[in-house]
Amino acid sequence: MSELKKGPLFITNTITRQKEEFKPLNPPHVGLYVCGPTVYSDVHLGNVRSFTTFDVLYRWLTFLGYKVRYVRNITDVGHLVDDVDAGEDKIAKRARLEQLEPMEIVQKYTNGFHDVMRLFNLKDPSIEPTATAHLIEQIGMVDRILKNGYAYEANGSVYFDVPKYAEKFAYGELSGRKIDELIANTRDTEGMEEKRSPLDFAIWKRADAHHLMKWPSPWGEGFPGWHLECSAMSTKYLGPTFDIHGGGMDLKFPHHECEIAQSVAADGIAPVRYWMHGNMLTVNGRKMAKSEGNGFTPEELITGNHKLLEKGYSAMTVRFFMLQCHYASTLDFSNEAMQASEKGLDRMMKAIDLLPKLKPGAADEADIVALEQRCHGAMNDDLNTPVMIAELFEGVRIINSVNDGKLALTAASIERLKSLFFSMVNDVLGIRMEEGPADQAKDDKALEGLVREFIRMRAEAKAQRDFAASDAIRDKLSAVGIILKDSKEGTTWERA
RNA sequence: GGUCACGUGGCCGAGUGGCUAGGCACAGCUCUGCAAAAGCUGCUACAGCGGUUCGACUCCGCUCGUGACCUCCA
CATH class of the missing domain: 3.40.50.620 (HUPs)
Incomplete structure (x- = not known):
């Protein structure tokens, strides 16, 4: 160490x-x-x-x-x-x-x-x-x-x-x-x-x-x-x-x-x-302030129940959005920017979920120590959270590549990557990991079992090359908010 | 009016005197029965006009634009 x-x-x-x-x-x-x-x-x-x-x-x-x-x-x-x-x-x-x-x-x-x-x-x-x-x-x-x-x-x-x-x-x-x-x-x-x-x-x-x-x-x-x-x-x-x-x-x-x-x-x-x-949070270029009437409460933000909001956003999405901007700069709130952050955070959380499942390789094809040092360096440079997050996305790319078998990391490096993400995302940025949009329903045993059964039925249809049936299963699940994803290792699911 | 900031690609936003920010969106490719996901590639910008410099988006000046503070405000 x-x-x-x-x-x-x-x-x-x-x-x-x-x-x-x-x-x-x-x-x-x-x-x-x-x-x-x-x-x-x-x-x-x-x-x-x-x-x-x-x-x-x-x-x-x-x-x-x-x-x-x-x-x-x-x-x-x-x-x-x-x-x-x-x-x-x-x-x-x-x-x-x-x-x-x-x-x-x-x-x-x-x-x-x-x-x-x-x-x-x-x-x-x-x-x-x-x-x-x-x-x-x-x-x-x-x-x-x-x-x-x-x-x-x-x-x-x-x-x-x-x-x-x-x-x-x-x-x-x-x-x-x-x-x-x-x-x-x-x-x-x-x-x-x-x-x-x-x-x-x-x-x-x-x-x-x-x-x-x-x-x-x-x-x-x-x-x-x-x-x-x-x-x-x-x-x-x-x-x-x-x-x-x-x-x-x-x-x-x-x-x-x-x-x-x-x-x-x-x-x-x-x-x-x-x-x-x-610095200030602005809306349409103006400081959010009660006197301007352009402020919304956290409740309104989460429910999306406000005329400036196209939809609701989770507290962690908002937090992530804020930290993608340096604290000393003004930050302009917009629905487009919020949605960009929501998707970015979602992608990061999905990569974090993959971390425990990564298979170690014989050599290191990415320098995790250097990545870690760049993360720390960004924070030491006047709490530059946007740069630190940019570095973390480099880590996301590494995680996904290892998961796809396109990049090798030793067990030690995987461990280091794990602890880097945990400390930076959870401890420093204060993004609650368990609240990642990725899987809120995974501990619902009945739902898990149900979806598994559909996945099994669909696999049978696919084995018989009955793609009409397999696509119907996927489409109907999708309509109720369950997304199926095929991969070489089989099919996984998540909530939309 | 005074003081001080800022003006970056389709959007949000970092950064630096010469070397890729990053996210989102978009396009192509790989993978896949198809799709999704993921990866790869592309799009490649620094308000305008001067000046300093071998070289400026980065320094200086001016112009335009926006904002904050000067009264309560995180």
């Missing part, structure tokens, strides 16, 4: 805009923080793409042997509908609309989120902290920022003093923004009188008497600002500086920019060493 060439891993650090070698702070431990959902509505496919990106990152780091502490939060308070005037909380607003207690909303959509994560085979994070369970930490952080002079209290709210911070630190370095331009581009809005600068953002917000979600604080009853929870919880579980912070591109500004500012202002140290941002 030769040593696998697994390293080094390069990832694009969005704060430097460069591909950098990943070196954890305290190897073999890796701290990974990913911005989770705000649980006030159903997640849509665009959200799934983002979480899938970091799921694969988590899986790959684990595969490389790192001990990853993966923190993905649930935002259950503090996410303002409008930061400027009313300051109503998204969850509170939803609660009012649905006439539910805010925590009912949180529970409902948290459950829904978890269902979707399971459906798409996303691994659970090591810690899934909620904002409401970390009020103490958040208040503590506000306090530190105040004490350090980077925030001010106004009328029961506390605002982060961006211009003051920018005197000493590089506010805007992540998103590439310049503070003068930001000020120049600010629109006049209502209710800004409390803020000294339009760029300032709330880290603690006073709650009115009728406000549903509020907690006592040194500044009165209120609730934490949106950006604060991630800073407070990442600091608590991963330390003041940790390895990787991930999220969607659309969180870069202002959310992640504010996170950096908060951590630096509170603890005097940059919180994150590698920032990673996943």
Whole structure:
């Protein structure tokens, strides 16, 4: 058993805009923080793409042997509908609309989120902290920022003093923004009188008497600002500086920019060493977003019950479709592309099914070790899943050729190929193999026996060269969704 | 308006200063009684215009087009 060439891993650090070698702070431990959902509505496919990106990152780091502490939060308070005037909380607003207690909303959509994560085979994070369970930490952080002079209290709210911070630190370095331009581009809005600068953002917000979600604080009853929870919880579980912070591109500004500012202002140290941002899922060239009305839920996707969908697609097909595109590129959803992925995945799964049946030969006519190294190399090159999948299709060709007796592989190479596919497809890409479209009904004993009997009858007809009868059997089975395939070794069947 | 991306063959999508991405579709061939599957082969592209270079799809500039962020968003 030769040593696998697994390293080094390069990832694009969005704060430097460069591909950098990943070196954890305290190897073999890796701290990974990913911005989770705000649980006030159903997640849509665009959200799934983002979480899938970091799921694969988590899986790959684990595969490389790192001990990853993966923190993905649930935002259950503090996410303002409008930061400027009313300051109503998204969850509170939803609660009012649905006439539910805010925590009912949180529970409902948290459950829904978890269902979707399971459906798409996303691994659970090591810690899934909620904002409401970390009020103490958040208040503590506000306090530190105040004490350090980077925030001010106004009328029961506390605002982060961006211009003051920018005197000493590089506010805007992540998103590439310049503070003068930001000020120049600010629109006049209502209710800004409390803020000294339009760029300032709330880290603690006073709650009115009728406000549903509020907690006592040194500044009165209120609730934490949106950006604060991630800073407070990442600091608590991963330390003041940790390895990787991930999220969607659309969180870069202002959310992640504010996170950096908060951590630096509170603890005097940059919180994150590698920032990673996943790109958007688009539909007809436009970002999938609730406001566009072009999003569909995973349920609609699977049933095909949506005007943009010609048919339903399985969760694993969707996952495969997403991974055929690099995470940093936009990915455009279309029925044509989905069907291409569905067929490609199907072909791959059928090849995987053949793996245990391959007959070893005396020599190797394909280099499995090299294939393996190319797979690993693709992943180490900024998680290039599309290239890795392309390599796997090379493996598919090899498997089929060996199966056809056109290519020889030794028993050892077959074993290696088997474990390569298992680790890359199942462990790293997170495609559940048993759910391959290939054979869902194979464990149905009665059906298997029935089809076998038809195959036997058809073989008899064929032996007597009664092709009309044999074709009739095949056609009728085909009409009920059973496809027969003849080969030298006999006839096999599968579901259409 | 400001900032930043992107524009690849019929479709989706990688990548690189000179050498085949891959998937799907299509065509031909092999196999087969026929079909399906599988394999082989073919179709061979990098928005436009300039520039740098021995050589650019890959670097630079401009033009056109598209998108994202600047307000909540994965």
